Amino acid sequence: MVRQEVNIVWFKRDLRLKDHLPLSSSIDQDLPIILLYILDSEYVNNPHYSDRHWQFVKDSLKNMSRQLKLYDHKLSVLEGDTVEVFKNIHTKFSIKNIYSHQETGLVFSYSIDKKLKNWVGSEKISWSEFQQNGIIRGLKNRDDWVKKWYAYMHSSEIVVDLSLSKTILFKSKKFEPTYFMNLGNDSHIQSGGEDLAIDILNDFISNRSKQYSYHISKPNESRTSCSRLSAHIAWGNMSIRQVYQAAYHAKKNGNKRNLSAFLSRLRWHCHFIQKFEQEVEMEFLPQNKGYISLRRESNPAYIKSWEDGNTGIPLVDACMRCVKKTGYLNFRMRAMLVSFLTHALLQNWDDGIQYLAKQFTDFEPGIHYPQFQMQASVTGINTIRIYNPIKQAKDHDPKGIFIKKWVPELSDFPTEYIYEPWKMNEMERSLFGLKTSYPQPIIDLSEALKKARKVLWSEKGSKDVKNGKQSVLSMHAVPGRKEQ
Numbered sequence: 439m440v441r442q443e444v445n446i447v448w449f450k451r452d453l454r455l456k457d458h459l460p461l462s463s464s465i466d467q468d469l470p471i472i473l474l475y476i477l478d479s480e481y482v483n484n485p486h487y488s489d490r491h492w493q494f495v496k497d498s499l500k501n502m503s504r505q506l507k508l509y510d511h512k513l514s515v516l517e518g519d520t521v522e523v524f525k526n527i528h529t530k531f532s533i534k535n536i537y538s539h540q541e542t543g544l545v546f547s548y549s550i551d552k553k554l555k556n557w558v559g560s561e562k563i564s565w566s567e568f569q570q571n572g573i574i575r576g577l578k579n580r581d582d583w584v585k586k587w588y589a590y591m592h593s594s595e596i597v598v599d600l601s602l603s604k605t606i607l608f609k610s611k612k613f614e615p616t617y618f619m620n621l622g623n624d625s626h627i628q629s630g631g632e633d634l635a636i637d638i639l640n641d642f643i644s645n646r647s648k649q650y651s652y653h654i655s656k657p658n659e660s661r662t663s664c665s666r667l668s669a670h671i672a673w674g675n676m677s678i679r680q681v682y683q684a685a686y687h688a689k690k691n692g693n694k695r696n697l698s699a700f701l702s703r704l705r706w707h708c709h710f711i712q713k714f715e716q717e718v719e720m721e722f723l724p725q726n727k728g729y730i731s732l733r734r735e736s737n738p739a740y741i742k743s744w745e746d747g748n749t750g751i752p753l754v755d756a757c758m759r760c761v762k763k764t765g766y767l768n769f770r771m772r773a774m775l776v777s778f779l780t781h782a783l784l785q786n787w788d789d790g791i792q793y794l795a796k797q798f799t800d801f802e803p804g805i806h807y808p809q810f811q812m813q814a815s816v817t818g819i820n821t822i823r824i825y826n827p828i829k830q831a832k833d834h835d836p837k838g839i840f841i842k843k844w845v846p847e848l849s850d851f852p853t854e855y856i857y858e859p860w861k862m863n864e865m866e867r868s869l870f871g872l873k874t875s876y877p878q879p880i881i882d883l884s885e886a887l888k889k890a891r892k893v894l895w896s897e898k899g900s901k902d903v904k905n906g907k908q909s910v911l912s913m914h915a916v917p918g919r920k921e922q
């Protein structure tokens with residue numbers, strides 16, 4: 439029997455139907471299309487991922503399906519080994535072309551891509567992988583990167599005309615989406631979907647962005663004054679170009695300072711992913727190889743207290759408990775969690791990186807790894823930033839609202855003691871009638887921070903780290919720009 443010829447659009451971290459070059463390119467061809475998403479078991483079992491990610495993906499796929507239905511199209515969602523899924527489709531149809539975006543992922547997802555590349559090569563199937571968000575594959579340095587990035591952001595959005603195509607639903611008993619079907623719905627986690635992303639972007643630009651710069655560092659207020667688009671961008675509900683152009687045009691009508699600050703962060707998003715694209719070894723090694731020989735002895739009890747939000751340092755615990763429950767924290771509080779682990783507790787950068795990846799709904803390998811390493815001070819080229827959680831709390835949570843919400847054991851404490859509850863003696867506690875199960879701090883914070891300053895500066899000044907600096911700079915430094 440002659441198998442029907444088809445093209446495949448393979449959706450990965452690009453779960454949308456607008457500004458989508460693989461989709462529009464396949465529509466331009468005169469062949470029926472299978473619109474495909476595969477939940478590969480390697481993703482599900484990978485220690486960076488957790489159910490909150492798949493819940494977000496499931497929402498996004500549902501939204502795409504709803505939109506596709508208007509044109510009588512269907513999305514094929516399958517679970518299993520990626521190459522096996524493609525092979526299975528190829529036994530029933532004859533795949534001519536595969537269209538997808540390039541993915542800057544972890545080593546395991548890159549190896550899935552490599553296995554598929556080998557297979558499509560052996561079957562003479564063509565696979566077009568398109569650049570996404572201005573990230574350039576195979577780049578050796580950053581000399582022209584910023585210029586090219588801006589040119590890309592100002593180029594026209596890709597128009598996708600769904601009325602022009604014919605799609606085929608591919609079903610397979612062998613690869614039924616059972617994991618998705620059994621997934622619960624955690625209402626504390628942000629929901630996914632392209633339509634929702636557009637609403638959130640519009641609401642941010644018209645209303646919430648007015649306090650953006652003022653609230654960005656505050657753990658509580660940032661939750662409404664920041665865009666909250668990160669998960670939508672990370673899973674591709676919107677392209678960076680769509681977000682960039684909306685904010686860029688809105689800026690002409692006012693609110694310039696806030697929207698300019700926001701636009702810069704969209705560039706940082708891609709800047710960090712470009713770093714990771716150029717140096718995937720960052721998943722296993724510090725950017726500055728001089729730090730390899732400076733590895734510290736891990737302390738499992740410290741790491742466990744940090745993971746559980748039970749260090750006895752209120753802002754640290756509030757942040758950890760909050761991110762575990764909601765999947766979100768603002769930038770400064772993420773940086774402070776990393777600083778506490780790697781500076782105050784002197785643990786290694788990779789002692790906490792997977793744990794936080796699992797918590798962030800917006801987990802994006804290309805931002806998470808370079809940011810984590812930068813905050814852990816293992817690049818050798820950035821300013822060392824040691825966050826003092828007591829100062830951070832006084833500056834950014836001056837009434838203790840965030841702490842009291844996430845560390846309810848302290849909710850009856852007078853505000854002057856909320857940052858350092860250990861300073862309240864037994865007599866004062868009984869005067870206030872306070873009983874609390876909140877733990878004593880696992881370290882003497884001021885001693886620990888003093889020690890951290892000494893250790894970190896001495897590490898940075900070591901011969902190995904100085905030698906490692908040049909290769910970091912030549913690969914990643916953007917000419918004329920300060921590192922963030």
Ligand SMILES: Cc1cc2nc3c(=O)[nH]c(=O)nc-3n(C[C@H](O)[C@H](O)[C@H](O)COP(=O)(O)OP(=O)(O)OC[C@H]3O[C@@H](n4cnc5c(N)ncnc54)[C@H](O)[C@@H]3O)c2cc1C
Binds near residue numbers: 671700770776809
């Ligand atoms: C240790 C650590 C790990 C991080 N891991 C991730 C991650 O896995 N995924 C992720 O999207 N962000 C990550 N960030 C960056 C940043 O914290 C989040 O992007 C931001 O808090 C998301 O909130 P928002 O969408 O409201 O941001 P907004 O302030 O509204 O910014 C808009 C967009 O710009 C990008 N952005 C903002 N700040 C940064 C930044 N400092 N670096 C790079 N891009 C930025 C994001 O795409 C964000 O959605 C990490 C930061 C640190 C310190």
